[in-house]
Amino acid sequence: MKWNIDPTHSQAEFSVRHMFTKVRGLSQTATDHYDVVGVLSMHGIDRPVTLDARAGGDGIDPFGNRRAGVSARTTVNRKDFGLNWNRALESGGLLVGDEIDINLEIEAVLDQGARDAAA
Secondary structure (H helix, E strand, O other): OOEEEOOOOOOOOOOOOOOEEEEEEEEEEEOOEEEEEEEEEEOOEEEEEEEEEEEEEEEEOOOOOEEEEEEEEEEEEHHHHOOOOOOEOOOOOEOOOOEEEEEEEEEEEEOHHHHHHHO
């Protein structure tokens, strides 16, 4: 099945073009929970990442389209992607932390062509 991201009901707080470039694997870890292994591209550097994903369910909307919701999250170290800039604070410590939390809330619509082919 092919799913398309629903831009009306999905939101990105910032825009990153082609951030997740390849999904390499998917394994179910528990009911409605999955590990999604892929490649994250940032600052011209590609690194493997594993997203902890949860299927939120699916159903038919009032227009007859099949929709599904998915939540996923991971944490990466920004220095692994060559993002090394930082500044010392007068009070001690550093301005920017090393860990980046990535949280995805996705609503997808089953591709009409794929739906017709499956029927």
